[in-house]
Amino acid sequence: MYVRIIRLCLMEKGIDHELVPIDIFAPGGPPAGYLERHPFGRIPAFAHEGFALYETGAIARYIDEAFDGPALQPSDAKLRARCNQLISIADNYAYPELVWGVYVERVSKPGRGVPTDTDRLAAALAKSRKCLAAISGLMGDGPWLVGEQPTLADLYMAPMFDYFLMAPEGAEIIRQHANLGGWWARMASRPSMEATKPL
Ligand SMILES: N[C@@H](CCC(=O)N[C@@H](CS)C(=O)NCC(=O)O)C(=O)O
Numbered sequence: 001m002y003v004r005i006i007r008l009c010l011m012e013k014g015i016d017h018e019l020v021p022i023d024i025f026a027p028g029g030p031p032a033g034y035l036e037r038h039p040f041g042r043i044p045a046f047a048h049e050g051f052a053l054y055e056t057g058a059i060a061r062y063i064d065e066a067f068d069g070p071a072l073q074p075s076d077a078k079l080r081a082r083c084n085q086l087i088s089i090a091d092n093y094a095y096p097e098l099v100w101g102v103y104v105e106r107v108s109k110p111g112r113g114v115p116t117d118t119d120r121l122a123a124a125l126a127k128s129r130k131c132l133a134a135i136s137g138l139m140g141d142g143p144w145l146v147g148e149q150p151t152l153a154d155l156y157m158a159p160m161f162d163y164f165l166m167a168p169e170g171a172e173i174i175r176q177h178a179n180l181g182g183w184w185a186r187m188a189s190r191p192s193m194e195a196t197k198p199l
Contacts, residue, residue, distance in 0.1 A: 001099060001159055002056045003044045004196050008155040009060050011192035013069030057087060060152050072152045083146045086138060086153035089131070090160060097127040098164035106167040125169055136177035143186060150190075158187045162198070 003019075010017045022043055024030050030041050037045040038054045045052070046059045048066065053059050064072040074080045101124020105116045135157065139145050145153040161184055164170040174180050187193060 004159040006044050007196045008192045009063045083151045083153045090156040094160045097124045103163035
């Protein structure tokens with residue numbers, strides 16, 4: 001999820017990179033030494049020319065600012081604030097509800113033979129409706145979530161939507177927002193999204 005956001009940033013900027021898979025859920029915990037790179041034991045952790053960084057928001061902005069390639073943050077103060085607002089919505093509301101509340105309860109758990117927590121799912125669907133309504137309202141009628149070019153806001157939200165839309169209820173909820181439906185079609189067909197599809 002969060003690793004995919006960084007992979008999307010790197011690909012959209014056209015930056016060569018090496019991806020080292022880390023299993024943070026391995027029975028014995030993360031591999032030896034990983035907690036030195038990320039004391040909280042999450043993924044991703046990133047390094048560039050010896051500069052080590054963790055936390056996706058910091059990594060994504062660093063990649064955008066330290067490398068050539070298309071700008072992934074608007075230069076206009078209001079649009080940049082909107083981009084940061086959507087990233088915050090993704091972290092705080094979309095990730096817990098669309099991914100953990102809806103995808104995990106409705107798709108992932110049944111796929112593993114684990115029963116769905118139906119109360120958790122119902123609550124997450126209600127919050128997801130609110131979430132998509134808010135994102136749709138902020139987006140307006142442009143092609144991307146903010147402005148005329150893809151930004152970090154799109155690269156943050158897209159991997160979360162990819163999971164959410166695997167649930168039939170997720171697909172139903174997005175149908176109520178034509179602008180988000182068009183955005184998703186544009187986003188999903190980008191080569192970076194195709195190249196990073198979850199298995
Ligand atoms: N605040 C972190 C969140 C990263 C995160 O939650 N990553 C997930 C994988 S997508 C993770 O490592 N989960 C393992 C865990 O919660 O222990 C960031 O922005 O990088």
